[in-house]
Amino acid sequence: MAHRINGGARMMNYTPLKETCEALEVACNNEQDWETIEQLVECVLEDMVRFNKWLAEKS
Numbered sequence: 001m002a003h004r005i006n007g008g009a010r011m012m013n014y015t016p017l018k019e020t021c022e023a024l025e026v027a028c029n030n031e032q033d034w035e036t037i038e039q040l041v042e043c044v045l046e047d048m049v050r051f052n053k054w055l056a057e058k059s
Contacts (some may be wrong), residue, residue, distance in 0.1 A: 002028070002044060014054060017047040 024040040033042035 005044065005048070009051065011029050012051075012055070017044070017051045020047045023037050 001037065002021040004022040006025065009015075009017035009021060020043045024037070024044055024059055027037050027040055
């Protein structure tokens with residue numbers, strides 16, 4: 001899921017969400033502990049809210 005969100009963030013050139021998704025992908029690929037992954041998921045969700053606000057401002 002993070003990979004697909006990352007692709008959308010890249011297409012829209014929204015760096016904060018892109019970077020957070022990349023960090024989550026790396027954490028999952030490196031089999032980080034669940035606490036780290038859960039924190040990154042929360043960060044992705046927060047960045048998605050900011051991304052939606054950013055999109056609304058652009059239109």
